[in-house]
Amino acid sequence: MNQRVTEGERRARAALTRVVEPGDEHGGRWLRELGAEELLRRLTSARYEADALTGASERRIHGFRLRAARAEPDRDLAAAEACGARLVVPGDPEWPSQLDDLGDARPVGLWVRGRPDLRRWALRSVAVVGARACTPYGAHMAATLASGLAERGWVVVSGAAFGVDGAAHRGALAAAGATVAVLACGVDVAYPRGHAGLIGRIAEQGLLVGELPPGAHPTPSRFILRNRVIAALTRGTVVVEAEYRSGSLVTARAAQRLGRFTMGVPGPATSGLSAGVHELLRGEAELVTDAAEVAELIGDIGDLAPPRRGPVLPRDLLDPLSARVLEALPPRGRTAAGTDIARDAGTTVDEALGRLYELHSLGFVERHGQDWQLTAEAARRPNARRGGA
Incomplete structure (x- = not known):
């Protein structure tokens, strides 16, 4: 245990976990201003002075005092030890300091198993x-x-x-x-x-x-x-x-x-x-x-999610010119001459024909005499031609 937390402090906080309800900012303020041992002493004092604790009604303070009188911190600490638990309080090396962001609503302590x-x-x-x-x-x-x-x-x-x-x-x-x-x-x-x-x-x-x-x-x-x-x-x-x-x-x-x-x-x-x-x-x-x-x-720098994208399709592997030539073909059921495809693709007839033969070997297009058309499989593929979804 950290030497900054005395046994008296730990015992007092153990008692106060039975007295102060979670998140009670009145109790949290008293704890911050007086310390655990002094707060417990005032709550259990036989001679209670009305101005000893401020900000809460007399009825509420009376409830605190009834709870404090019944608290048995040694018994609770022993019960925790018996089930493999411990009380972690502010000042302990194990205390998560981010809980201090809660201000006066900070836990009195945490029982940890x-x-x-x-x-x-x-x-x-x-x-x-x-x-x-x-x-x-x-x-x-x-x-x-x-x-x-x-x-x-x-x-x-x-x-x-x-x-x-x-x-x-x-x-x-x-x-x-x-x-x-x-x-x-x-x-x-x-x-x-x-x-x-x-x-x-x-x-x-x-x-x-x-x-x-x-x-x-x-x-x-x-x-x-x-x-x-x-x-x-x-x-x-x-x-x-x-x-x-x-x-x-x-x-x-x-x-x-x-x-x-x-x-x-x-x-x-x-x-x-x-x-x-x-x-x-x-x-x-x-x-x-x-x-x-x-x-x-x-996370920290380097905890990057992988880029999001759909599945890799055969068309994604085509070079830009081949992709343009493929886009220039009409819908399935219609054919087009090499000259028309070249014009729509924005390239020369020789370049278009060279790419059409490559697309033919890859199963994207088929030849009908001097004309070309999409294969049935290519027509079913997403983005197989312009306007595809």
């Missing part, structure tokens, strides 16, 4: 999030993106939920890659229960991360607040399928506010599950369709 170093993994990470009730298309795109990113050495971060999240984690694991699940509960709690096996695999091969202490269960608000950690922790966020009111859009907008890259995978214009993504893409989000495009956008 798994062997890898969170800070190092977060430096090259990307979030893949989306709809819980995703379509087969959404699941396929999430898994394909995640496996492609993992193969390129990126850490895939998501929330372990059903749908897109689960597909992203599985895609990364299938590629023997790195993945992090940011949970809205304790890192020793398998939620959702249907993902107990997946969460167990992530704990063995990757990292489980959460703001809440061992044994804590999720609430609807904690899911939404968890998303800010996903956004801050990563270099960028990719949204794969999301309705207009999706929690994934909360993650994407948090990423935009934090100056992170925001990306979306387009879907059918008729799909309500892609409506939220398309709304993002009409704004400042970038459109991506595969891992190479994501890596090019958020």
Whole structure:
């Protein structure tokens, strides 16, 4: 452990993860102004002075004090150790400093389960999030993106939920890659229960991360607040399928506010599950369709996506003059004399005839007496003549 973080500080922050709800800016401000040990002392003091903590109502402060009185940090730290977890706090070498961008909404600390170093993994990470009730298309795109990113050495971060999240984690694991699940509960709690096996695999091969202490269960608000950690922790966020009111859009907008890259995978214009993504893409989000495009956008110099082009056709291999001669032939079913072809191609008759014989040997044209026409196969090829699609 880093000597800058004392045992008293760590113990106080462990207690405060039971007192301060994720993202609570009042608690964050007190923590910044007073320090963890002093804040805990004031919350647990028998003689509480009304001006000891400012900015929150008496009723709310009373709630903080009730929680603080029940906190058992030594018990939580022991429970974390028993399941292979640890508490990472600001000042630790493993603390991801990009979380400081959240200001007073920064986590009090992160309970981390798994062997890898969170800070190092977060430096090259990307979030893949989306709809819980995703379509087969959404699941396929999430898994394909995640496996492609993992193969390129990126850490895939998501929330372990059903749908897109689960597909992203599985895609990364299938590629023997790195993945992090940011949970809205304790890192020793398998939620959702249907993902107990997946969460167990992530704990063995990757990292489980959460703001809440061992044994804590999720609430609807904690899911939404968890998303800010996903956004801050990563270099960028990719949204794969999301309705207009999706929690994934909360993650994407948090990423935009934090100056992170925001990306979306387009879907059918008729799909309500892609409506939220398309709304993002009409704004400042970038459109991506595969891992190479994501890596090019958020990666370092040299992480370039391959140029996009259709399949190489036989016509693409022709030299420019041969291509012009081929374009000068009339549609299939009609013939043309060599002189007419030369005129339309803008070349001499001898040059045109030389190219026509070459095109004949390649199967593009056939000869009928002194005239020429396209073969049936050439007429079916895209761009075989002018006006072709």
